Amino acid sequence: MLKDKVAAIWCRVSTSDQREMSLDSQEEAVRKVLDKQGLEAPPRYVLKVDWTSLALMACPQFQQLRGWIASGEISAVGVLDRDRLQAQGLQRLLFLSECQEHGVSVITAQGLPMLEGPEGQLVELALALGKERSVLRAQQGARDGLRARALQKGLPPNYQSPYGMKWEDDRLVPDSNYELACDIWRMGLEGETQWGIAKRLTQRGVSTPGGKRVWKGTTIGKILSNRAYAGTVEALKTEAVEPRRRSKTTYGKTSSRLRPTEERIKLEGLVSRPVVTEDEFQWVQERRRFNQRFASKNTRNRDYLLKGIIKCVLCGRVYTGVCRKSLAYYYCRGRAKTDWGAEKCPAGKLNAPELEEAVFGTVSGFLNDPEIYLGEMGRRQALHRDTIESLTRELQALEGRSREERETEANILRLAARHNFSEEVLEQELDLTKARQRWIAERLELLSRRLTDLETRFVDPETMNILHQRLQDRLAGATGQDRRFVLEAVGATILAQGDGSWELELLVPRAVSTETQEPQIVNTGPRLG
Structure with a gap:
């Protein structure tokens, strides 16, 4: 078969309108046009894709088509319509330039033909840029519509139901698993870990939300982190982002991340029977963070007092405790685990015992000397x-x-x-x-x-006095848990500079309980009202 008689067929669907004509129907229509022009398209030169992104260069099949053009295997590319080659403006112009350079013509089965020559390429670029702008406008309109639905109508963008609840007349009401959801929160309020709760549910033979037999701690974590159980539905809780590591078969923003709490839209009055109060919800979140920091898999050979509160100023990651040859150190996580293509963090290690004594000594002096902490409060105010x-x-x-x-x-x-x-x-x-x-x-x-x-x-001196009184027994305590309690009470954060030096930041809460004992929250069961 002569090269100048061989053509490739490019079939693509990218919108609901284009899906009205299937990929097979597109191939059939293009073949009729190619036959009239004396061109043949062997099955191995037929590409069929479902590709919605304008980043066409990221499509593996499109790269295959470009390879045939560059190698001189084909003399023409047949498409149903010019919009099947829709891409970002410069990407489309590059493809048309490659076709012109290698003498490959682009044949359309319907609609206007592709324009040739320099003027034609400019027109195609202008059309591509216009299409790109309309697509971006439509995407922004969709995002604005979701936000408007939440802000103006007070309704969530989607009706995804938390475990133990279901949507009914725009409200979350209990379903058959509501009592079990209450049990999960009751165990969480008792201080049980996520994996501990999962183990107990598995032993009881309770099916997971997906109908499986074995519960996972991650499933419990999703339940215990959902504010809907406290009566508040959070809209726009996540956003699409580019993945850290991309699979060869994916494109676009295929991953998601949680938005910061202050960026979420909170919808009240949509939950008919909340399981816990907002205070209980916050207590469980603090307990989950505490359990994670002191989990056995995260703390080996010794207790690391500063685990999770040392931050690297070079890469933004958190330091972790490591024991090497009977010596304990804090290492930046960026030294071992990096994002795809990123360099390892050059931050040096910190001697664990020396750093722990220095930090706790600084905090103790801050709390025991009225002039120091009142002066600091004045500066911070x-x-x-x-x-x-x-x-x-x-x-x-x-x-x-x-x-x-x-x-x-x-x-x-x-x-x-x-x-x-x-x-x-x-x-x-x-x-x-x-x-x-x-x-x-x-x-x-x-x-x-x-x-x-x-x-x-905004902290006042009276708050500091109350906090000082509450922490007196803890300051004198000898256990690691007492010291950790003090550090968390004053919001201690260590900023490691990477060269062995560090700075200590304290964030004292505005309101502190006047009771000498920390409050214990006990859930008495689901509320009926």
Whole structure:
């Protein structure tokens, strides 16, 4: 078979509209056109893909097609329509340039043919950029629609039900597994670990949410971290992100991550029978973090007092305790585990016993010497005031910009009414104005949350006195748990500089209980109201 008689067929679906014509139907339509032009397309030169992303260069089958073009195996590429080669503007232009360079023609079975020559490539680039912008606008519109559904209607973007509950008339009501969900939370409030709860449920022969026999600690963790059991449904809890390590068969944002708590939208009044209170929910989260830090698999040979509270300023990772030749050290996790393609962290190790004594000694001195901690509180209060004032000024400036953007939008509409502007120009200007308005609104919301958080953390001397009284017995205690309790009570964080030096930061809570004993939360069972 002569090379100049061989053609490849590219079949692609990427939208619900395109799926109305199957991949097989596309091949059949393209073959008829190729036959009329005396071209043959052997089965091995037929590519069929379901690809929604505009990043067409990431498609393995598209790379295979480019390889045939570069090697001179084909003389033409047959497609149903020019939009089957839709890609990001520069990617599409590069593909058309490769076809022209190797003498490969692009044949369409329907619609307008591909334009040739330099002018044609410019037109194709302009069309591709226009399509790309419309796709991005549609994606942003979908995200805005989900946010508007939560903010304006007070409804979640999806109706995913927590274990033990179901959606009924836009409310979460108990289902047949509700009592078991209450038992799981009761065990969590008793201080049981996730894997301990999973083991007990497996021994009882209870089926998992997926109908399996063996429970996993990760499943329990998802239940105990869901705020819906405390009566608050969190909308937009996760966001799509690029994966750290990508499989060859995937593309786009195939992974997800939890958004920070302050970025989630909290919906109240949608849970008919909460299992726990918000205070109990927060207590369980603290207990889960404590269990994780002191799990046997994370603490070997000795107790590491500072595990989980040493942060590396070079890479942002947390230090972990390691015992080498009977000597205990803290190592940055970035030295051993790195993201795909990232370099290992160069931070040096820290001697565990020396660091622990130095840190706890500093905290003890801070709490035992009134002049030290009151002076520190005065410095921190001044810093908080400056930060609050700075945020307030930025909020005021953003509110002014928001008014200006609204006036700009109104002026554009007035000018469009008076003059004969093209719809495309008008649409572009309005899109830019609305995009700026969205950014300002999101920035205002974020700064407002930060300001509220700073105001709630404003500490007064009386709070420090109460905290000092509560920690007196713990300060004199000799056990590692007593010392750990003190460090967590004052929000201790060690910032390791990587060269062996470190800095200590303390974050004292605004409100401290006046009781000398830490509160014990006991769940008495599911609430009936």
